[in-house]
Amino acid sequence: xxxxxxxxxxxxxxxxxxxxxxxxxxxxxxxxxxxxxxxxxxxxxxxxxxxxxxxxxxxxxxxxxxxxxxxxxxxxxxxxxxxxxxxxxxxxxxxxxxxxxxxxxxxxxxxxxxxxxxxxxxxxxxxxxxxxxxxxxxxxxxxxxxxxxxxxxxxxxxxxxxxxxxxxxxxxxxxxxxxxxxxxxxxxxxxxxxxxxxxxxxxxxxxxxxxxxxxxxxxxxxxxxxxxxxxxxxxxxxxxxxxxxxxxxxxxxxxxxxxxxxxxxxxxxxxxxxxxxxxxxxxxxxxxxxxxxxxxxxxxxxxxxxxxxxxxxxxxxxxxxxxxxxxxxxxxxxxxxxxxxxxxxxxxxxxxxxxxxxxxxxxxxxxxxxxxxxxxxxxxxxxxxxxxxxxxxxxxxxxxxxxxxxxxxxxxxxxxxxxxxxxxxxxxxxxxxxxxxxxxxxxxxxxxxxxxxxxxxxxxxxxxxxxxxxxxxxxxxxxxxxxxxxxxxxxxxxxxxxxxxxxxxxxxxxxxxxxxxxxxxxxxxxxxxxxxxxxxxxxxxxxxxxxxxxxxxxxxxxxxxxxxxxxxxxxxxxxxxxxxxxxxxxxxxxxxxxxxxxxxxxxxxxxxxxxxxxxxxxxxxxxxxxxxxxxxxxxxxxxxxxxxxxxxxxxxxxxxxxxxxxxxxxxxxxxxxxxxxxxxxxxxxxxxxxxxxxxxxxxxxxxxxxx
Amino acid sequence: xxxxxxxxxxxxxxxxxxxxxxxxxxxxxxxxxxxxxxxxxxxxxxxxxxxxxxxxxxxxxxxxxxxxxxxxxxxxxxxxxxxxxxxxxxxxxxxxxxxxxxxxxxxxxxxxxxxxxxxxxxxxxxxxxxxxxxxxxxxxxxxxxxxxxxxxxx
Numbered sequence: 001x002x003x004x005x006x007x008x009x010x011x012x013x014x015x016x017x018x019x020x021x022x023x024x025x026x027x028x029x030x031x032x033x034x035x036x037x038x039x040x041x042x043x044x045x046x047x048x049x050x051x052x053x054x055x056x057x058x059x060x061x062x063x064x065x066x067x068x069x070x071x072x073x074x075x076x077x078x079x080x081x082x083x084x085x086x087x088x089x090x091x092x093x094x095x096x097x098x099x100x101x102x103x104x105x106x107x108x109x110x111x112x113x114x115x116x117x118x119x120x121x122x123x124x125x126x127x128x129x130x131x132x133x134x135x136x137x138x139x140x141x142x143x144x145x146x147x148x149x150x151x152x153x154x155x156x157x158x159x160x161x162x163x164x165x166x167x168x169x170x171x172x173x174x175x176x177x178x179x180x181x182x183x184x185x186x187x188x189x190x191x192x193x194x195x196x197x198x199x200x201x202x203x204x205x206x207x208x209x210x211x212x213x214x215x216x217x218x219x220x221x222x223x224x225x226x227x228x229x230x231x232x233x234x235x236x237x238x239x240x241x242x243x244x245x246x247x248x249x250x251x252x253x254x255x256x257x258x259x260x261x262x263x264x265x266x267x268x269x270x271x272x273x274x275x276x277x278x279x280x281x282x283x284x285x286x287x288x289x290x291x292x293x294x295x296x297x298x299x300x301x302x303x304x305x306x307x308x309x310x311x312x313x314x315x316x317x318x319x320x321x322x323x324x325x326x327x328x329x330x331x332x333x334x335x336x337x338x339x340x341x342x343x344x345x346x347x348x349x350x351x352x353x354x355x356x357x358x359x360x361x362x363x364x365x366x367x368x369x370x371x372x373x374x375x376x377x378x379x380x381x382x383x384x385x386x387x388x389x390x391x392x393x394x395x396x397x398x399x400x401x402x403x404x405x406x407x408x409x410x411x412x413x414x415x416x417x418x419x420x421x422x423x424x425x426x427x428x429x430x431x432x433x434x435x436x437x438x439x440x441x442x443x444x445x446x447x448x449x450x451x452x453x454x455x456x457x458x459x460x461x462x463x464x465x466x467x468x469x470x471x472x473x474x475x476x477x478x479x480x481x482x483x484x485x486x487x488x489x490x491x492x493x494x495x496x497x498x499x500x501x502x503x504x505x506x507x508x509x510x511x512x513x514x515x516x517x518x519x520x521x522x523x524x525x526x527x528x529x530x531x532x533x534x535x536x537x538x539x540x541x542x543x544x545x546x547x548x549x550x551x552x553x554x555x556x557x558x559x560x561x562x563x564x565x566x567x568x569x570x571x572x573x574x575x576x577x578x579x580x581x582x583x584x585x586x587x588x589x590x591x592x593x594x595x596x597x598x599x600x601x602x603x604x605x606x607x608x609x610x611x612x613x614x615x616x617x618x619x620x621x622x623x624x625x626x627x628x629x630x631x632x633x634x635x636x637x638x639x640x641x642x643x644x645x646x647x648x649x650x651x652x653x654x655x656x657x658x659x660x661x662x663x664x665x666x667x668x669x670x671x672x673x674x675x676x677x678x679x680x681x682x683x684x685x686x687x688x689x690x691x692x693x694x695x696x697x698x699x700x701x702x703x704x705x706x707x
Numbered sequence: 708x709x710x711x712x713x714x715x716x717x718x719x720x721x722x723x724x725x726x727x728x729x730x731x732x733x734x735x736x737x738x739x740x741x742x743x744x745x746x747x748x749x750x751x752x753x754x755x756x757x758x759x760x761x762x763x764x765x766x767x768x769x770x771x772x773x774x775x776x777x778x779x780x781x782x783x784x785x786x787x788x789x790x791x792x793x794x795x796x797x798x799x800x801x802x803x804x805x806x807x808x809x810x811x812x813x814x815x816x817x818x819x820x821x822x823x824x825x826x827x828x829x830x831x832x833x834x835x836x837x838x839x840x841x842x843x844x845x846x847x848x849x850x851x852x853x854x855x856x857x858x859x860x861x
Contacts (some may be wrong), residue, residue: 078711154830154837162799162807164712339787356736 015255016224026432030213034206041199047190055119056185063178066110068136070174073103074167077142082152097146104139108615111135124180131173138166181704214357221303228257232264239268285359287337290342296358300417304410315369315377316411316426319347322386322436324363329550329583335394339401346387368423374409374441380406381439402437404428413442426450433508440670453516457513459495462508464522465517468494471526472687475696476658476680478542479672484700486573487534488541488680489527491519496620507545516547521557528565528572529530530690535697541573541603546580549588558595569599573624577605581620593621608642617649623652624678629661632671632681640674647675717771732772734824737843737855740767743847744774744853753819761784761793769832773828776853779817782807784851789831802828803837831858 010548082101083093110116110414111132117125141163149156253261282294291299300316307314321343328336340363347365348354350670356368367384369377388403406428414420423442423514429450431440441444463469493501524542531540548554562569574595581588581604608631627646631639643659651655659671662681671679690695743766747755747770760767760774767774773787781798795811808827822845829840843854 075711089726141796147795148789148791151791152830152835154835155792158714158802158830158837159797159800160807161803162797165799165801267790292814348710 012468013376016257019220019224020217022219023213027210027213027217030209034202034209034430037202037206038199041195044264044440045484046194048188048195048262051119051188052185052192054100054527056181056188059116059118059120060181062110062113062116062177063174064182066107066116066131067171067174069103069110070105070167070171071629073100073107073142073149074164074171075144076100076103080146081153081156084149084156090150093150095280097150100142100146104135104142108135108139113531120180120184126172126178131177132165132377133171134170136171138163138286138464141166151431171569222253224257228253228261232261233258233633236264241265268521277543279560288341288359290344290347290357290359290365291355292358292411293360296360296368297357297417299358299368299411300420302422303370304368304417307410308415310371312371313371313373313377313412315374315382316408316420316424317359317367317377317384317411318368318406318421319365319367319384319388319403320405320428320432321363321365322404322432324401326550328400329396331394331397338394339392339399343388343401346390347384350387352453376411376437377407378441381407385437387440387628404431404436405439406431406442407439408442410437423447429453446686453509457509458504460493460509460515463493463495463514464518468521469495469519469690470494471523471530472539472689472692473530474680474687475685476678477684479677479679483704484697485678486539486541487531487693488575489523489530489543491523505544512545516545517551517553517557520545521550521561522648524557524561525564528561528567530693532565532567532572534693536568536571538697539571539573539601540567543575543577546577549576549580549591552587552591554588554595556589558600559598562600569595570601573601573603574601575605575626575679578607578609589619589621596621596623600682608646617653622655624656624662626658626678626680627671629659629681631665632659632661635670636666640670643671643676644674647677650677651675662663717719730751730770731859732770732855733856734841734843736769736855737772740769740772740774741845741853742856743767744855745847748847748853753755753851756847756853757785760787761790762784769797771831771858772855773832774853774855775810776847776851777809779852781813794797795800806830812842812852812854816846821846826853829856830860 028120032250042683076096077100080096081094083096111128117128120128141159143165145156145159148159148298150171181211252258268277283291283298285292303314309488317372324336324339327339340359343363344359347357347367351367352359356370357365358368360366369380372380373382385403385405388401392399392401406424406426408424408427410420413423425441426447427442432436433453434440470492470537472487472492473489475484476486476488477483478485484587491503491507493503493506495501507516510519527540530540544554548557556575559569561567562572563644564648576592592602601623602621603621603626605626606627606628610629621689625646627643631643631646649655656678658678658680662668662671662679662683664683667681683695714792734742744756744760744807747759757776760769760776763773767787775783775787775792776785777783777797780796781800783792783794786792798813799807801839803808804827806827808825808829811825811827816824816845820844824841826839826841828837830837838858839855840858842854844852847853
């Protein structure tokens, strides 16, 4: 705590507010001192001027009056004696005498006037008192002269000398008094002038000091506030422009500005970190931490440019995980995400710089390879395929995946990112079309093929709507009775320009572009509708794709089709490929079991090609197995043995065994001998349109009747 | 001296003689008259002498001679020519030459001899002109002096 206190006090001591406070206090003190000085000076000046006006001027004027009147009186005394001597009329002389008498006493009164004595120093007062006393003597002598003069002017003349002496003495006193009063006035005036000049000097000094302090204050404000604010603004502008390395000024200061700078520094660091993470997020995939598509485009441009410069080849490798969607759908998105992370980790192990691996979204990845030959790229792709193929463990469940890869080479296949990506994508498409788990280089001839495929996709989307699909039916014949038991519904696509397209060509596409459920539903509906017009003993068989099974809606779709068309459940047979049934979840098996309980028959199609384990077979609900036609066509002993084994297995499990693709009588004889209970193939009938089914049945009946 | 005083004195000089020259008293007559005053004062007292002088009795009014009595402070006690002078102080009076004549008289009376002649200028009561005068002064009692002056020429 004490340390914190100390640092607080320290920062407070050096804070701008304190500096400003001190500066303002100085300005206030300086200006008040000056103002007080000026006030006092003006006050003294006023007082002095007041004294000069109210006191010394009257005093001075009184003293002057006394001097003038005394002089005049003295002159008149001489005039009186003169008039007496020359015999001026007695009346005038006595009038002058009376005036003189009055003047003598008036001057005495003036000398005794208290106003004259006010504010005088003792010496000056002494002068006044002395003059007054002397004036008494003078007046007495003057009165004597008047007295004598009226009768004896000569004697009066004699007297004038002494009286004049007396007057001179008084006159000196009066003059001295006058001077003293004048001096006093002068002294006061000079004091007043001194005070005034002091005041003005103080005013100027105060003003100068004030101006100086204001300049200091401005300088302080500029240095402490405005300049740093401008610097901070510049720094902030630089930061806003994105130059995070721009140096922040004044970071060593400890005052408010310094603290602000530190806060900005922190803000900038945070901003930098945020920017970095935003930049990272913008270019990376959040799930796997790999770079994303944006980064790929940027990086591809760089790599291609480098390849062109160096004359080497660069490769862009697009990877699509086969079977990922299945994992996602059956084990959940969390498991799917886990799987993607594991794949990403494996990919990282395959390259030295993980920055060249990208996740483009979903289960699609890309790898950029620099400086290599096509052969090396192939080697790399092959190894990568093996790495991806190795089993994964998701929540204890072993899962398998494979990768399809498309490779485009720069600058052979393209020099722009867009063209390279497009061509790599075409190669990938090709690889997938070739049966997945493989890689393909881009070739110019596949471009056309893929364009075709793409066109086909577009047409396929419209096919249902344009009623381009149709069903054909191929009979299944009971080997013993030679009677038709079932018609298998097969879909045909009558394309306006391509003619009839085989399901082998368009079903995978339909699965890929998500049309399978829709098409499958239509097939079911259409097949049930056709079967209703047939004899009750004849069933219809419909192929169900893996995707239809996975959708989880098979129950409702099947039952809906039966209900809509009024077809009993036991007249419908669902054919499901063995390979589709392998690794299927319990849900699907349950769903099949439910349908079977309702009477729907289940057939395992293409049996013998899917490596179905016999133990697993035991768990599956089925009424029929259909032996794959490859065994039927092959006349070797091994195939015959396999057919025999399947037929044995079927009969022991209580299921029928159907042989597909029977084309010759020889084949027929062989497989019947092997134990198949049902036959299907061109030997009996090609698939026929719906309209021909009844005719075929009638013909068969006729044939039987003939037989 | 100020200019107006000079002017007045010059004017006075031009005042015409109003009376013809008369007989002037002599020095001896003056001394005698002083002796008479002193004798009267000694016999009848100072007051009697004063009254005799002020009343211008004939024995104290011979030709242009007359006695005068002052205190030693210069205050006129008796005057044979102009009684108005009595009671006034004349100690500061001076003649045209700046001679403080009363003070000189006081000094003469106060001297060891107690008497003597003092020269000065004084208006002649007969001519009303200021004339040179020579007065014999003798101390009277402790506090006074008595004098009689003669005018000499114009």
